[in-house]
Amino acid sequence: MEHKINAYNNLLELVGNTPLIKLNKITANLEGNFYAKVEGFNPGHSSKDRIALYIIEEAERRGILKKGSTIIETTSGNTGFSIAMISIIKGYECILAVSSKSSKDKIDMLRSMGAKVYVCPAHVSADDPRSYYEVAKRLHEETVGSIYINQYFNELNSEAHYKSTGPEIWNQTNGHITHLVACSGTGGTISGTAKYLKEQNPNIRVIGVDAYGSVLKKYHETGELDTKEIYPYRIEGLGKNLIPTATNFKVIDEFIKVTDEESAHTAREISRTEGLFVGYTSGAVMQAVRQLEEMGEFNEDSNVVVIFPDHGSRYMSKIYSDQWMADQGFFDSKNVEEPQKIEF
Numbered sequence: 001m002e003h004k005i006n007a008y009n010n011l012l013e014l015v016g017n018t019p020l021i022k023l024n025k026i027t028a029n030l031e032g033n034f035y036a037k038v039e040g041f042n043p044g045h046s047s048k049d050r051i052a053l054y055i056i057e058e059a060e061r062r063g064i065l066k067k068g069s070t071i072i073e074t075t076s077g078n079t080g081f082s083i084a085m086i087s088i089i090k091g092y093e094c095i096l097a098v099s100s101k102s103s104k105d106k107i108d109m110l111r112s113m114g115a116k117v118y119v120c121p122a123h124v125s126a127d128d129p130r131s132y133y134e135v136a137k138r139l140h141e142e143t144v145g146s147i148y149i150n151q152y153f154n155e156l157n158s159e160a161h162y163k164s165t166g167p168e169i170w171n172q173t174n175g176h177i178t179h180l181v182a183c184s185g186t187g188g189t190i191s192g193t194a195k196y197l198k199e200q201n202p203n204i205r206v207i208g209v210d211a212y213g214s215v216l217k218k219y220h221e222t223g224e225l226d227t228k229e230i231y232p233y234r235i236e237g238l239g240k241n242l243i244p245t246a247t248n249f250k251v252i253d254e255f256i257k258v259t260d261e262e263s264a265h266t267a268r269e270i271s272r273t274e275g276l277f278v279g280y281t282s283g284a285v286m287q288a289v290r291q292l293e294e295m296g297e298f299n300e301d302s303n304v305v306v307i308f309p310d311h312g313s314r315y316m317s318k319i320y321s322d323q324w325m326a327d328q329g330f331f332d333s334k335n336v337e338e339p340q341k342i343e344f
């Protein structure tokens, strides 16, 4: 006799359809209503599950990927984790070239998920043969039957969000969203989501979050890549030292820059006040919201959706380590006290 078992066939059926959660405390002094799309609820704990699954299944549909094929990518960690997870379930090899800026947790985690990981220097230019772009390209050329996801230059990246994140937010807000505030790394999340939302209502304001040390904001304003804008910063996954073609600058109204220090403190504050354990760039998004509020962007009728891209567990040796925060000098500013240690 066949029993009706209420189970998913595998993890991949759980990708997307993440919850929209009202922020109640961290936004207490702000005008408007604020809702977080919490992407840490994906099975791979970040928004990157959406693009990895979409791009891999598109390659399957086109007959490019076959059982045993190798999938190659450059990644700050999250996309790599998603590809590794999907590769296990679907039976592919996964090779990842990652930046040395990525946290040790992320790299260990990728290796635990069966990926072959190459760690490449973070502070070299994109066309340097040691950069993770060049390493991935070379591995792709050398590995017969491989595909290169190439998330910064793949139009399927934003298409994944156009088909999933955008419609989900529109439905979850019943069309009452007034603002979207999201980080821009590859730009896939903000571009795909914003394109869908603006097709429903062109008045929705879309604000991209960029890092000091990245070129995106200046490029959006001037149309030129200003290399003087480039310098090292700590936030992973946000901002860029080149212009990704996966970013559709036309659907983004404005960029706002945030600092490493304020973003780190704000992420810790989200965890402490909302009980939502989120990653570094979620702090960056909330920090941007605070700056936008000071600039008069919102009023009491604003329904602001922010995207929290990943889960805090990936940052235990960084923003959630008091020692790391102290080493960066992030407890030195006037307003923030180093947490007290309790000794026995």
Ligand code: PMP
Pocket: 076, 078, 079, 183, 184, 185, 186, 187, 188, 189, 190, 236, 237, 238, 279, 280, 281, 309, 310
């Ligand atoms: N936050 C984190 C933690 C990320 O890994 C990324 C992806 N690089 C982003 C934000 C930005 O998302 P996107 O690449 O879609 O712009």
